[in-house]
Amino acid sequence: MSTEKPVFRHPQATRNTLGLTRKDYEGAVSTLCAGCGHDSTTNAIIQACFELAVEPHRVVKLSGIGCSSKTPAYFLSRSHGFNAVHGRMPSVATGANMANRELLYIGISGDGDTASIGMGQFAHALRRNLNLNYICMNNGCYGLTKGQDSATADFGSAGKKGVPNPYSSIDLCELAIGLGASFVARGFSGDKQQLVPLIMGAFAHQGLAFIDVISPCVTFNNTATSTKSYEYVREHSEATNTFDFIPLQQEILTHYPEGTSQEVIMHDGSIIHLHKAEAGLTITSRRKALDNLEEQKARGRLLTGLLYINPESKDTHEIINSTLRPLNSLGEADLCPGNAALQQINAGLR
């Protein structure tokens, strides 16, 4: 087995505005099973970072435990990384984010790491609208421990062992919308055309951006009876909208006929152009977003794409009115304003 990629890359490989090629955003060669959906998700992240010309040293990758949580080793090898305790990625991300709000935070988790052991952490990160890109690689099973059903396995779905799941499943997107995430999307590792713009949109979003990526486990849960197999997802997915993500400062080259697209202006000035499907869905209302999900579910369909967005939301820093500067840039004068300031505070409390 090859543990290293050859060093050569396409001689005409394109460069982004930083002068970097895609190679500059790659990581080590994956040791996951061949064909794992996580690898594709990883590559969608690489592609999004490359296209947005993200500076690798301005990125923090965080993860918990599981197959999915191994993937930060496979992208952005020139970025910062933290591999946390099982289910505890959100609290580490919160700490890091509090210390330096200027970096781009990519939290990688899986369905076990999020919906089981890390559920409590997940819920509170959502509630606080932490400025974190929370990507959950969701394959409906515990691949690292040989494929037991996870909490996101659909009722009746059966993996390689053939026993249908008797429990009802947790819909992470509904949960995220309900608990306060301000950007919620669902993608599929096998559809990068949709997934890459979703990730780019999430990066531009200020607040918690949650992407539930259905990412099939080829080894344990890619069976004909599974609802998280490549084939099932392809046949049952229904997209809310297709959309283009136009980063800030990029010339707008495409013009859309009036009435066919909706413009959402992001916090940083980037624009998301939603191309309405025939039954254009409203995704800026929480209630409607939840309705949309339930409606498609009732029809046996899996709704994908951008499900809910609130570009006006306040992230944790804004909510708690914390310092605008990274902690590492605060000097003694900032941290210890002196006796006069103390007296002023004390006077205010009298």
Added chain:
Amino acid sequence: MQPTNTDNPEYFHKVIDCQYACPSHTPVPEYIRLIGQGKYDEAFRINWISNVFPGVLGRICDRPCEPACRRSRVEETPVAICRLKRVTADYKNPATDFRLPVPSAKNGKRIALIGAGPASLTVARDLLPLGYTVDLYDDQSKAGGFIRTQVPSFRLPEKVLNEDVDRILTMGVTTFFNQYVDSLKKIVDQGYDAIFVGTGAPRGRDLPDLPGRREGAAEIFIGIDWLAGVLYRHIVGCGPRVLVLGGGNTAMDCCRTAKRLGADEVSVIVRSPRAEMKASPWEIEDALEEGIPIIDNHAPLEFVVEEGRLTGMKFQKMTAVYDRDGRRRLIPSAEPPVVIACDQVILAVGQMNSFPFIEGDLGLTMNDHGLPVLDRTTHQSTVPHIFFGGDAAFGPKNVITAVAHGHEAAISIDLFCQGRDLHDRPGPAHTLVSQKMGMQDWLYDSSVSVDKRHAVPTVDRAKSLRDRLIEVELGFDKPTANHEASRCLNCDVQTVFTYSTCIECDACVDICPEMCITFTDNGDADDLRARLLAPADNREQDLYVSPPLPTGRVMVKDENVCLHCGLCAERCPTSSWEMMKYTYKSRVAGEK
């Protein structure tokens, strides 16, 4: 695009750039792999079967394979294929007899070969094992033709040439050396079943109309004749200042030889710009390294003869002008003519065919260029039992082309002697064999070496310039040969795609270091090339397109810079990608 038909033997053949570019289609990656395994005999045998003269070609081949090498599209320089060929000849077991078995019972057919160059010798090699009686005629005392007389010993030692030539002669060729065939009719009258003419392009071009040509004749030489004179020691020295006219490989051989015969100053004068010289880049490089300047854009005006003695040459400076289609015209520049002083001039300005021995009443039709009218495929002339090959067939080319001609002519002669249709020729033999050894292990070394091209060590320059018999290049030692062999990208190990089992997980797309693979909606070639993940503008390289997949998309692989690293197959969960070794072998005479 239509799905690629990989059953067409030429599809995967074309992916093996070096083999495809070689006129004889030598299976290059296979012998390079064997060198890496230390199996020099087997590597040599592959060359001997395919290109007949491994020792010779490992030194002087025109190497069409190297510019074609994929490595030069991936990094800067191709694999040193030619010098690795030499390695097989250098390190094979000297005791091994590579000659092909020749039946003692002859088949009763007699073949005459005229000219003992590489084309004729190839015909002999191919026909002897089939039981033919082969008579070889040449005006020289030894076989080899222009390889012997034109290629100086410091590039090709006589010992090496003799070994390659004798391997064939001792298979049972009846030789008639020192016999100039002055009449093809006489040969025809001897009742041969077939006659092969491989007499090369034996006449060096002259500049007969240039003023001073006649007066200075004593110090003006025709390049190829001069080189032959040096070989046979009729010429043992030369003047202190020598001008060599011409920009081809013969000019390079002449100037380097002159240097070794004691000339103090040797210059090469070329009419056209340096970049358009016909000589191989490496030969130009060798001449420059030996301190021989190349003066370009100088057209000869006259030989300057003073008091009956050649004292220099007058040149007009030229300027190259390119029209809109990129065609070049040379126009005289405004500068006055220049005189370059010299004591001797060697003209290496081209070669011509010449067939003074072919009588007009033989029925052999010649074309406007003075060349025989031939069937391009069969090499048959307008006289059914007379065939042509090598430089004598379609004009001056190179040794490896002559070998390829020899193979084709031998097939034709064999079919002809059996009374069969000459166009009903045997196709190439090809196989496609899986390289899978385990889950993610291959029978070939799939890792991609980052070594830069290794330079061939040479003898001390001062020493080599003193003696024209000392070979300049020493050849690779075994460890360096191994390293150089590891640079080969194994282009014969094909990425074979089975569309019916693909689940479109994108694993191959994600892992491919060169972004060769794209899953997308089908379109015509132009449209597809514009939509692939990486630029696909090398149109000489094919796109490998699958039938439609379940999502309606197709798999498109641009073959251009594929490293054959096998990662797509390693990361494929359903083995829809498989690494399979493609062997392609051109048929030789007698094979079905």
